[in-house]
Structures are given as structure tokens and as C-alpha cells.
Amino acid sequence: MKARLPHVMVLTALLLFMVAFAPPSWALKLNKSEKTLKNGLRVIVIEDHRAPVVTHMVWYRVGAADEPAGKTGLAHFFEHLMFKGTDKIPPGAFSQIIERHGGNDNAFTSWDYTAYFQRIAREHLPLVMRMEADRMRNLKLTQEVLDTEREVIKEERRMRTDNDPRTLFAERMVATLYLAHPYRRPIAGWMDDVSRLTLEDALRFYRRHYSPNNAIVVVAGDVKPEEVFALAEKYYGPLENDGPRRPRVRTHEPPPLAARRLIMADSRIKAPIVERLYVAPSYRTASKGEAHALDVLARALGEGTTSLLYRKLVIEEKIATWAGAWYDGEYRDYGTFGIYASPTPGTSLEKLERRIDAILAEVRKRGLDPKEVERAKRNIVAETTYALDSQFGLARMVGSTLAWGGSLKLVENWEDDIMAVTPEKVRAVAKAYLDLPNSVTGFLKKGVPEPRRAKEAKASRTGAQKAAAAPQPAAAGR
Numbered sequence: 001m002k003a004r005l006p007h008v009m010v011l012t013a014l015l016l017f018m019v020a021f022a023p024p025s026w027a028l029k030l031n032k033s034e035k036t037l038k039n040g041l042r043v044i045v046i047e048d049h050r051a052p053v054v055t056h057m058v059w060y061r062v063g064a065a066d067e068p069a070g071k072t073g074l075a076h077f078f079e080h081l082m083f084k085g086t087d088k089i090p091p092g093a094f095s096q097i098i099e100r101h102g103g104n105d106n107a108f109t110s111w112d113y114t115a116y117f118q119r120i121a122r123e124h125l126p127l128v129m130r131m132e133a134d135r136m137r138n139l140k141l142t143q144e145v146l147d148t149e150r151e152v153i154k155e156e157r158r159m160r161t162d163n164d165p166r167t168l169f170a171e172r173m174v175a176t177l178y179l180a181h182p183y184r185r186p187i188a189g190w191m192d193d194v195s196r197l198t199l200e201d202a203l204r205f206y207r208r209h210y211s212p213n214n215a216i217v218v219v220a221g222d223v224k225p226e227e228v229f230a231l232a233e234k235y236y237g238p239l240e241n242d243g244p245r246r247p248r249v250r251t252h253e254p255p256p257l258a259a260r261r262l263i264m265a266d267s268r269i270k271a272p273i274v275e276r277l278y279v280a281p282s283y284r285t286a287s288k289g290e291a292h293a294l295d296v297l298a299r300a301l302g303e304g305t306t307s308l309l310y311r312k313l314v315i316e317e318k319i320a321t322w323a324g325a326w327y328d329g330e331y332r333d334y335g336t337f338g339i340y341a342s343p344t345p346g347t348s349l350e351k352l353e354r355r356i357d358a359i360l361a362e363v364r365k366r367g368l369d370p371k372e373v374e375r376a377k378r379n380i381v382a383e384t385t386y387a388l389d390s391q392f393g394l395a396r397m398v399g400s401t402l403a404w405g406g407s408l409k410l411v412e413n414w415e416d417d418i419m420a421v422t423p424e425k426v427r428a429v430a431k432a433y434l435d436l437p438n439s440v441t442g443f444l445k446k447g448v449p450e451p452r453r454a455k456e457a458k459a460s461r462t463g464a465q466k467a468a469a470a471p472q473p474a475a476a477g478r
Contacts, residue, residue, distance in 0.1 A: 030398070030412055033225035040213025040245070041236050044398060044408075045228045046220040048391050054221030055395045056128045057117040058136070059403040061216075062209035064189075065111040065182040065250060065333070070196075073189015076109040077153050077197055078205055082116065083107075084145050086138040089131060091145065101127065111183050112332045113403035119392060122222045126231055132217075133235040136210055146199045154195065157188045165266035169273070169444045174336075176262050176440045177277045180251045183334060211241045216402050220395035250333060253279060260440040265447035271321065273444040274349045275340040276356070280327065280433045282335040284405045291329040292417045293425040294337060294433070298327035299376035300368050300426070302339060308372065309341065312359055319347045319355060332404040337433060349443045360434055367427030381415050 031047040067074045085091035098105045103120030118128045161167045171186050178184035188194075217236065219228045256279070283291040302309040302325025313320035320341045329335030339360075343352045387393045401411050 030394075030408070032398075032408065033229075034408070035225075035229050035232070037212065037232060037237050039237065039239055039241055041232070041239075042216045042402070043229060043232045043236075044216065044218045044402070045223060045225040046218070046394060046398065047223065047225070048220055048394070049222050051391075052122050052222045053119060053391070054122045054125050054219060054223055055117060055119045055391050056125060056132070057115055057218045057395050057399045058132050059216040059218065059399045060114045060209060061112075061214050061248070061403055062114055062205075063110045063112045064185050064187040066209070066248060067182070067185070067205075068201075070193060071201055072185045072193040073153065073157075073187075074193075074197060074201060074205055075114055076187050076189060077150070077194065078202060079107045079109045079114050079116075080149050080153060081141060081146070081202055081206075082135055082139065082210075084139070084141060084149070086134050086140055088134055088138070094131060094135070097131065098128070103128075109187055110331075110400075110404075111185075111187065112405075113400065115396075115399060115403070117392070117395070125219070125223065125228070126235075129217075129231050129235045133239060136212070136215065136236070137239050139206060139210075141199060141202055141206075143199050146197075146202060150194065150197060153188075154191065157191060157194065161186070161188055162191075165264075165268050165444065166273075168266075169264050169275075169442060172262055172264065173275060173277055173440055173442045176260050176442075177279060177336070178334075179254060181253045181333060182250055183331070207242050208246070212236060212239045213241045213245050216399060218395045218399040218402075220391050220398075248332070253334065256435075256437040259436040259438075262440060262442040263445070264442065265445045265449050267446065267448055269444060269446050271342045272349055272446060273340060273342050273442075274353050274356070275338065275442045275444070276353075276439055277442075278337040278433055278435070278439045280329065280335040280337045282331045282333060282404075283329045283401075283410065284332055285334070286329065289417065289421065289425055290429055290432075291327075291335065292414075293421045293429045294327045294329060294335065295380060296373060296376045296418065296421045297363075297368075297426045297430055298325045298337065299380055300372045301325040301363070303376075304379070306375070308363070308368070309339070309356070309359065313341055313352070313355060317355065319344055319352055323356075330400060330404065349445070353441065360430070364427070364431045364434060367423050367430070370423045373421070373423045373426055377418055377421060380418055384415065 033045045033047075035043050037043065062075060064072070064075045083092065083094050085093065089097070095105055098118055098120060101120060101124045103118055103124065105116070105118040107114070107116040109115075116132065118132075120128060161171060175184045175186070217232060280294055281287070281290055286294075299307070301307055302323060304310065305315075307324070309323040309325060313323045321344055323339075323341035325337070325339045327335060327337045339356060341352055341356060343349060388397070398408070398411055402408070
């Protein structure tokens with residue numbers, strides 16, 4: 001799958017040249033080995049002997065979309081709690097130990113998974129695996145730890161979401177796009193839910209989801225498969241499960257009946273935005289070739305200064321300062337296709353939206369120029385080739401794909417499948433999924449938010465009424 005990592009323009013240009021003259025086969029050949037332990041833990045080894053380092057990742061098949069109702073933010077909350085110690089490792093010492101040995105570590109949560117990783121010299125892999133195996137089953141939590149970390153999570157939400165109008169806007173857009181499916185929940189959780197998370201909530205979540213049969217270990221680097229499998233048997237092999245893996249039951253989206261709109265005002269923004277989101281299939285749920293075609297469509301429509309939207313709206317018509325499109329299909333149940341633009345001074349959001357709709361209507365009717373489709377495919381492959389030069393990027397791509405239910409075959413064949421996309425397939429997915437009832441359109445404007453405006457207006461009216469009711473001073477005589 002495509003790794004969404006930053007790239008260097010010079011290297012990308014070189015890769016584009018190399019791709020233009022590459023042989024016909026585009027398949028990604030992973031030097032991989034795989035083993036499943038008796039307790040159900042899946043272990044993937046990807047050999048990369050360029051440097052004596054290793055990236056170790058543990059992926060749990062649980063994310064924000066798996067939280068119980070009324071417990072939003074629990075998966076992300078628990079990601080933080082996993083660093084709070086066991087009988088063998090004091091609270092907060094996990095990362096300190098990794099750092100002392102010259103490595104670095106972190107964790108992240110998605111709607112479909114939670115992952116923990118370390119990058120370290122290869123000789124310290126046994127230490128890393130021992131510590132990860134220990135906290136997979138032996139985490140120690142107290143009410144004091146939970147109360148303290150809950151405040152940390154709440155402050156993180158204030159800093160990253162509540163104080164950032166664009167993030168708030170994005171959160172509301174997604175919540176409006178999905179009517180029933182739990183992807184509508186913010187990964188950070190709603191503040192009201194986070195405030196009420198309990199120790200029992202955390203312990204129940206841990207027992208249910210943090211077990212060997214619900215985890216995938218990916219090790220990429222200067223290692224041999226047999227040594228990694230031996231270490232996995234030693235440290236992860238003895239761990240027991242609480243029971244069989246439970247099915248991931250999620251509410252499906254009802255058929256779309258009407259387009260939705262969201263208008264948000266905030267005095268902190270520097271430039272207004274119009275954004276459109278569509279529910280689309282994911283790589284896991286799409287029919288053959290659809291997700292690849294959506295990736296190509298997004299690239300041709302709106303990634304880079306040569307893309308259709310940028311060329312039309314920014315360069316030719318000069319009604320937008322920037323414009324783009326994207327597709328994210330790397331999820332278990334649904335993907336999202338997005339379009340965005342910011343108007344030039346004097347151009348209304350409504351006018352910009354109408355022009356975007358006109359361009360999309362033309363694409364749905366006639367498709368894209370075959371040359372644009374071909375250029376988009378080669379650009380995607382070039383960018384991905386560069387991204388996979390990163391050991392971490394390769395491990396993350398493999399781990400995330402497996403965690404949301406994809407396969408190694410999907411990873412290995414991805415570039416071949418991208419290059420097999422035709423202009424006809426691109427037009428077909430545009431016609432099928434870029435349909436207004438399947439979307440939400442949002443305007444982010446500069447101004448006072450509606451609730452605050454109403455409150456200020458009410459205060460003003462109340463002040464005026466009090467002034468009118470107050471005794472009036474007598475008229476001054478001449």
C-alpha cells in the first residue's frame with residue numbers, strides 16, 4: 001500500500017526519471033518470512049541488511065471504531081496507559097530504557113488499530129521483544145495513574161483539536177459524513193466521554209483486546225528470520241489468551257439519500273476553505289481495481305501543481321490560492337475521497353464550489369485525459385518507491401495493511417495493480433462515488449462562531465433592555 005511520507009523534490013525527480021524507463025514489472029518484492037505462534041500471534045520478518053538497525057512494531061487489531069458506545073477516546077487513552085509500567089518495568093521507564101540503548105520509540109492509534117514501535121540497534125532486539133511481551137499481558141494500572149493520564153489526554157485534545165479551527169472543522173466534517181458507522185467518532189474522543197472513562201473501562205478493554213491472538217509483530221531490518229522467530233517463541237510464545245478472537249462487529253452505513261452541508265465560522269483562521277468528502281470503498285472492501293483507480297483519480301485531480309483542479313482553479317481561472325484532492329482507502333470498512341480549495345480574495349466560497357462541481361461533472365461524464373492518468377500512475381509509483389526506502393515506512397506499510405485486514409499479496413501487487421488502472425476505470429469510479437448524496441460539503445469561514453455570536457447578541461439585547469427599563473435622568477433646564 002502507499003506510504004504517505006514526506007519526500008525530497010530532487011530525489012523524487014530522479015525517481016520519476018527512473019520510473020519512466022523502468023522495466024514493465026512493477027511488483028514490490030518483499031524479502032519476507034512469516035510465522036504464526038501457537039497462541040495466534042502473527043510474526044512477519046522483512047530483511048533489510050543495509051544498516052545494523054531494526055524496526056520492531058506490535059500492531060493490535062483494535063482502534064477507535066471498536067470502542068463501546070459512550071466510551072470514545074478509549075483506544076487512544078489506552079495507548080498512553082501502555083507506558084505506565086509492569087512489575088518488571090516501572091511507570092514511565094519503558095521509553096527511558098529504549099533511549100538509554102540508543103533507540104527511539106512511540107505509538108499511534110487509528111480507527112482500526114493501535115501500534116507500538118521501536119527503532120534500535122539490532123543487538124538490542126531481544127530487550128525490545130522482552131519488554132513488549134511483558135506489557136502485552138502484565139500491565140499494572142491504578143486509579144491514581146488513570147486519573148493523572150486522563151487529564152493529560154484532555155489537555156492533549158484541547159491543544160491539538162479544540163485550539164485548532166482546521167482540526168475542529170475536519171472532526172465535524174467526518175462526524176457529518178458518517179451517519180452510523182463508528183468512523184464518525186474522533187480518535188481522540190469526545191471530551192464528555194473521555195472525562196467519564198474509568199479504571200474498569202480500561203481494564204476491560206485491555207483484557208479483551210491486548211492478547212497474542214489479536215496482535216501482529218513486524219520486524220524489519222538487519223535480521224535473519226530464524227533468529228526473530230526464536231526470540232518471538234521465547235518472549236511472546238508463553239503468553240496466553242483470555243479467549244478466542246472476537247469478531248469486529250460494526251454498524252454499516254445506510255444507503256445515502258441526501259447531501260449534507262456544514263458551515264463553520266472561526267475568527268482564528270487565516271483563509272477560508274471549501275471541502276467536500278465522499279464515502280468511498282476501502283482497499284479491503286472495493287471491487288477489483290476500484291481502490292487503485294480512486295488513488296489514481298485523486299492524484300490526477302488534485303495532487304501537485306500539474307493536477308486538474310490546481311491547473312484550472314489556481315493557474316488558469318485564478319479563483320483559488322490552492323486546491324487539491326486525496327483518497328485514503330487504507331481502512332477496514334470504508335475509505336474517504338476528499339476535495340478542497342481556498343478562494344482568492346473577492347471570490348466567494350459558493351462560486352468556488354460551483355466551479356469544482358462543474359469540473360467534477362465533466363470528469364464523471366468524459367473521464368480524464370489518458371496522458372493525465374498515465375502521469376498520475378507513474379508519480380504514485382515513484383513516490384512510493386522513495387518512501388519504501390525507509391525501513392520504518394516499509395514496516396509501517398506492511399503492519400497497517402495486515403492490521404486492517406489486508407494481505408501481503410495486496411502489498412506486493414500494489415504497484416502492478418496501480419499501473420494496470422485504465423482511464424475507463426478512473427471514469428467509472430468517479431461516476432460511481434463522486435455523487436453528491438454520498439457526500440458532505442463544508443465551508444470554513446473567518447468570523448465569530450454561531451454559538452458565540454448568539455450569546456453575544458443575547459447579552460447585547462439584555463443590556464439594551466436593562467438600559468431602557470432604567471430610570472431616565474430629568475431634562476436639564478436652560
